Amino acid sequence: MSMKTLVISTDMPDAVAQAVAVLAAGGLVAFPTDTVYGVGAHALLPDAVKRLFAAKVRPEGKAIPLLLGEAADLERVSCDVPALAWRLIAALWPGALTLVVPRGPLLPDIVTAGGPSVAVRLPDHALPRTLAQRLGAPLAATSANLSGQAAAITADAVLAQLDGRIELLLDGGPCAGGVASTVVDLTVQPPAILRPGALDLARLRRLLAAD
Numbered sequence: 357m358s359m360k361t362l363v364i365s366t367d368m369p370d371a372v373a374q375a376v377a378v379l380a381a382g383g384l385v386a387f388p389t390d391t392v393y394g395v396g397a398h399a400l401l402p403d404a405v406k407r408l409f410a411a412k413v414r415p416e417g418k419a420i421p422l423l424l425g426e427a428a429d430l431e432r433v434s435c436d437v438p439a440l441a442w443r444l445i446a447a448l449w450p451g452a453l454t455l456v457v458p459r460g461p462l463l464p465d466i467v468t469a470g471g472p473s474v475a476v477r478l479p480d481h482a483l484p485r486t487l488a489q490r491l492g493a494p495l496a497a498t499s500a501n502l503s504g505q506a507a508a509i510t511a512d513a514v515l516a517q518l519d520g521r522i523e524l525l526l527d528g529g530p531c532a533g534g535v536a537s538t539v540v541d542l543t544v545q546p547p548a549i550l551r552p553g554a555l556d557l558a559r560l561r562r563l564l565a566a567d
Contacts, residue, residue: 420497
C-alpha cells in the first residue's frame, strides 16, 4: 500500500465530516475510543471491510466486531436480540462491554466470517458513536494495530503500525482506558465470558446470574 495516512486532530471543526466522507467512500479511519484506538470501515460495504482485514494483516476467517451509534441500532444488525442483552445494555452501555448476538441478514458475510453471530458494542466515547450516527451505519472496527501486535493507546502508536495502510487517523490524544472491552457470548447457554477486559467481572457475573 503506497498511500500516505492523513492525520488530523479531533479538535478540527470538520474532523468528523472528513472521517465520515472517507468511511462512506469505502476508506479506513482510525480513532480514539474509551478503551484503545480503533480502526474502522463502513460495516455494510464488503469491499471496505475486506480492506480493513488487509490493512491489519488479519485473517479473513476472523470475524470483525461492530461499533454502534446508539443502542437501538442493535436491532439493525441482530435478528433475535435476547432479553438478557437489553438488561446488560441498560446497566453497562455505553461502555466496555462487547456482546455476541445472533447476526441479522443486513450484515455482509465478511463481517461475521460467515458465522451465525456478530459482536457489537456501544463505546463510551462520543467520537465513534458520532461517526456511526453520521454515517448511518455501524462501523466494522477493531484495535488499530497490525494483527497480533500490541493495541495502540496513542495516535503515534497507531501511525507506527498503520501509516500508509489507512486513509485517515483522528488524533484525540491518549486513550483513557487502555484495556480492551469485555466480551460476553449471549448465543450460548449459559452465557459465556469469552474475554475478560475493562469491565468489573464481579459486577458482570452478578448481572448474568440475575437472568
